[in-house]
Amino acid sequence: MTPPPNDPPSDFIRDIVAEDVRSGKHTKIHTRFPPEPNGYLHIGHTKAICLNFGIAREFGGLCNVRMDDTNPEKEETEYVDSIMADVHWLIDGWADKNLCLNSGGAPFFASDCFQPIYGFAVQLVRRGKAYVCDMSAEQTDEYRRVGKESSFRDRSIEENLDLLARMKAGEFPDGARTLRAKIDMQSPNMWLRDPVLYRIRHAQHHQTGDAWCIYPLYDFAHCLSDYLEGITHSLCTLEFEVHRPLYEWILQTLDLPNELPQQIEFARLNLTYTVMSKRKLKQLVDDGLVGGWDDPRLPTISGMRRRGVTASVLRDFSYRIGITKYPSLTEVDALEHAIRAEFNQSALRRLAVLRPLKVTLTNYPEGKTEELDAINNPEDHSAGSRKVPFSRELYIEEADFMETPVPKYYRLKPGGEVRLKYGYIIKCDEVLKDSLGKIVELRCTADLESKSGGPNSNRKVKGTIHWVSAAHALEAEVRLYDRLFTVPDPDAGGDFKSFLNPHSLEIVRAKCEPSLGDAKPELRYQFERLAYFALDPDSQPNELVFNRTVTLRDTWAKEAKK
């Protein structure tokens, strides 16, 4: 397996930044991550965070976190808090030194700049580059479509100044007027057809309260926030490409003495078998189709964290997928590979049986217990070993026995032999069933000479399976997560909710080896031959709850399908 790429990736944006440093255009690189606080962050944001903080880190610069909070009707402080928690979690120990907050230690807010932004609006009016328009939203749309100029376009500067001040003073109801840039109603780029800069909204804002009743739109606020914060490279997703001429027009039309930021667009992340839009994620949450924003099936950062994915895995993944302008659809396999690559190195191995089948060793003394040596991590000898109790009555995995085995099956079968990991080779003598014909117990004999580590342990059998001593087993709730959707691209068409995977969560009662009793939330566990698991926050000292992060690769499952 290839090691995670330690070297920062190369891409067209880093090339531009490097050239700007080389040419002396910038001496200090300053990026920003500008989420709107109207939902939780997801793995798509991870890509943006790793890009912006990665660049800051590589070029010795800074990266601001800025809440893009120009629409008070959709935004809440709950989201501000969750966003900050997720960003910290993702960058701590990696780029936390490049994180730039305001002097009070809080993130930046576009709303911090409402006053200067308003000042720039006044400046635009004074320069004859903006005007107050009384048309309705519908009429504005209509005129823009056909390229017709508003009848209010040629108001005098004095009248515009007066009306803008009265808009700000709250003299007009919502939607009554707007401030518009005066650019070019014939422009082939719709965003240059006198775009709206300010709208009237008598709404409480989560940061500014009722200080304002007019709010700048994204296009006006974003470029100016970038400028005011001293951003050098403003990296955004592809849908803002057509806005770039407006971004540049605003900055160039104003009298701005400092260096201007440069907007560069890149493709957002799409992942198979999931959805990434905040609107759709919110719908799943609001409709109760998942447990919340941190449901481990969701691609939210909080959901993946709960599922057991680590920040380093997410960063590794972000580096692997690269940055381009091609709107791609990345297979989840790449994410799962990143998880397995890290966890194979770091996870502690444990024995646990998800679907128990009882096994009695008829030739093993009743009441006897042995403590067997088990290796904690074959990839990391410093992880040491532990003792696992072994006794006459055990549980093995239901799937590790077949009464009528299929070809190439080399686990336990009637009359067949298999090795119990770290223990003995056993042979199945008898299959016990209940009145319905369901297998309830296996009676086996152990080859007492074959004990692992013993002098005669080198006899080979084809299969080795995991097990747990019945008397010593710990019960645990194990949540088995699978893909949220049954189709690779639930966005492709139709109602995405109709593609939800009904089996995306299965809960089982598992039997675990005793050492799992002091499982720690910060550690990852591999239940041998099964999957990687992490403790869920629901877990209690006497009621363990594990989440399956990702299964092990299973070439037998593939073989069995043939």
Place this chain on the structure above:
RNA sequence: UGCCUCGUGGUGUAAUGGUAGCACGAGAGAUUCUGGAUCUCUUUGCCAAGGUUCGAGUCCUUGCGAGGCAGCCA
């Protein structure tokens, strides 16, 4: 429809006018007290057609295809 952008194996990417490489996936084998991991090998690609050039994935033109935008959302 207009405008903008983008087309490299199944997927994600590299190449900066000079042998199309890497990763994921898939397939085959070796090995294994995890059907894991590891190792080896294999498969499949420059959207098309012209042009410039000694030489084009790269530059130009045209065509085709895909995505985005056309909110007083971001």
